[in-house]
Amino acid sequence: MRIIEIREKPVSLSDPMSNAAINFQEMTASAVAIVVDAGHKGTFTGYGFSSVGRYAQSGLIAERFAPRLKALEEVEGADGGLDPVRGWAAMMANEKPGGDGDRAGAVGVLDMALWDVAAKIEGTPLWRILSERYNEDRHHDLVPVYATGGHYYPDGDLEALREEIRGYTDQGYERIKIKCGQGDLADDCSRIEAALSVLDGDGSRLAVDVNCMCSTSGDTQEMADAYSPYGLSWIEEPGHPHDFELLKALTDYYEGAIATGENLFSMSETYNLLIYGGLRGDRDLIQVDPALSYGMVEYANIVKLSEAGEWPRSQMVPHAGHLLAYHAVAGLSLGAHEIAARPDFILGGLQEDVRVADGHATLSQTPGVGFESHPKLWKVLQTL
Ligand code: MG
Numbered sequence: 001m002r003i004i005e006i007r008e009k010p011v012s013l014s015d016p017m018s019n020a021a022i023n024f025q026e027m028t029a030s031a032v033a034i035v036v037d038a039g040h041k042g043t044f045t046g047y048g049f050s051s052v053g054r055y056a057q058s059g060l061i062a063e064r065f066a067p068r069l070k071a072l073e074e075v076e077g078a079d080g081g082l083d084p085v086r087g088w089a090a091m092m093a094n095e096k097p098g099g100d101g102d103r104a105g106a107v108g109v110l111d112m113a114l115w116d117v118a119a120k121i122e123g124t125p126l127w128r129i130l131s132e133r134y135n136e137d138r139h140h141d142l143v144p145v146y147a148t149g150g151h152y153y154p155d156g157d158l159e160a161l162r163e164e165i166r167g168y169t170d171q172g173y174e175r176i177k178i179k180c181g182q183g184d185l186a187d188d189c190s191r192i193e194a195a196l197s198v199l200d201g202d203g204s205r206l207a208v209d210v211n212c213m214c215s216t217s218g219d220t221q222e223m224a225d226a227y228s229p230y231g232l233s234w235i236e237e238p239g240h241p242h243d244f245e246l247l248k249a250l251t252d253y254y255e256g257a258i259a260t261g262e263n264l265f266s267m268s269e270t271y272n273l274l275i276y277g278g279l280r281g282d283r284d285l286i287q288v289d290p291a292l293s294y295g296m297v298e299y300a301n302i303v304k305l306s307e308a309g310e311w312p313r314s315q316m317v318p319h320a321g322h323l324l325a326y327h328a329v330a331g332l333s334l335g336a337h338e339i340a341a342r343p344d345f346i347l348g349g350l351q352e353d354v355r356v357a358d359g360h361a362t363l364s365q366t367p368g369v370g371f372e373s374h375p376k377l378w379k380v381l382q383t384l
Contacts, residue, residue: 001076003087004043005035006066006110007384010056011049013346017151020181020211028056030106033384034113036075036082038121046117047371047381048109051291051320052340052347053262057106065091065106075114081121084114088297097268104265104294111295112324112369120368126324127363130331134300142360143330146207147171147341148321150178150195158194165198168341174359175205175233177338181213185226192230203231207259214239217249224254234259234285248278259285262319265293270302274309281311285335289319290328303332322347323369323377330363337361346376 013027029050036044050056072090077083091107119126131139147168150161165176178195180188192208199205208227214220220238227235234257239246241263251258258279264270270288273279279286286306290299303316314335318325321340329337339356340347351370355362366373371381 001036001038001074001082003034003070003072003075004037006032006070008032008058008061008066009384010058011346011380013052015345016153018153018182019151019179019209020213022053022211027052030056030058030061030109031380031384032061032109032113033381034069034110034117036117036121038082041121044117044120046113046115046120046368047384048112048116048291048324049322049347049371049377049381050105050109051289051322053320054102054105054292057102057109060103060106061110065110068093069110082114082118084111084118084295085297087111087114088295092294100265100269100294104298105292108291108293108295111297112291115296115324115327116368116371123367125364125366126327126369127331130296130300130327134303135332138333140330140333140363142362143326144336145173145339145356145359145361146175146177146336147173148177148209148338149341150176150191152179152182158190161191161194162198164342165195169198171341172356172358173339173341175207175336177207177209177236179211180208181210185222188223189226192227192232196230204233206230207233207236209236210238212237212240212263214246214250217246217253220246220250221253224250224256228254228256232256236260236287237262244272244276244278247273248276251278251280251284257283257285259287259317261287262289262292264288267298267302267305271305274306274311279311281309281315283315284311285315285317286311287317287319289325291320291322291324296324296328299328300332303334320347323351323371323374326350326361326364327369346380348376349374 010028015024032048034046236259316334317336321338351364351373364370
């Protein structure tokens, strides 16, 4: 069994939305396809599509990771299927430890395509393979989900925010996450109150993402004081991803849940977060994103590491709302899947055979990751 072709192209994710850290006008992602000759089983094509927020990785893929993968003589595992671990090891040959950065996203999107092929060869959805391999055959029967939205828009106002959230509750979502932190705390509170007005005033149904807006512990305490009365589900990414001292000061000060980790890209970075970040295993959420962190091979080890450190799987809530994260949450029995819920956004929604109701999604039965049954992504991927 061997790889016979790898293609990549950058895709525009340009969108008028923004958060406290970046706008998305120039945002891109890598779309990849890997063609595998599986002998008598046939020829299969697996697809990958980058997570959102870190740009396409065309150069790294073309110069280093695709050639190493393609040079691999054999990708068959001991069970006769495709073993993504063999591909992962080939891609990471001659890469020094540390300095994960964009490299982790380049490997991650290719790893995604390898898992897509592996599941297609077996004729099964990816969540089932992950469940068998990494979760002793356990999986969610219904996948807990929450809707992400509530970004800033050039012509946005509080009524538009309320309207957007109403659209998500109408789609069957119970919990919603919105963006704050672009203005001052008074502006944040008016956004939170607008959102709560659509959520029966129930703070446990609302999470707030401030995208690293706090520079000092004083900033985090002011924020915590302002947000505390709302009883939010969680506050996300209070400060710089590597500022564990700031994070620990906040978890010492604020009783409510904190979520973070979407901008940490490896097992060793996650280890530092768990050891030095002051996170509490009974409430805080770890949002490391498998597609940005060297893919499922590394992410399965991250889940094991977290469990060993007494952060149960329920506290793992991967970032971004891409389809790989959906399979990870379903197959590894993780806490919840984030869904980019705006219907017109390219990464928005789930596979066509999945239904969302009462804050849960059904299991997709589409073989592989299911890109072929996600019309917006498939429109792009089929051009590869
Ligand atoms: Mg976030």
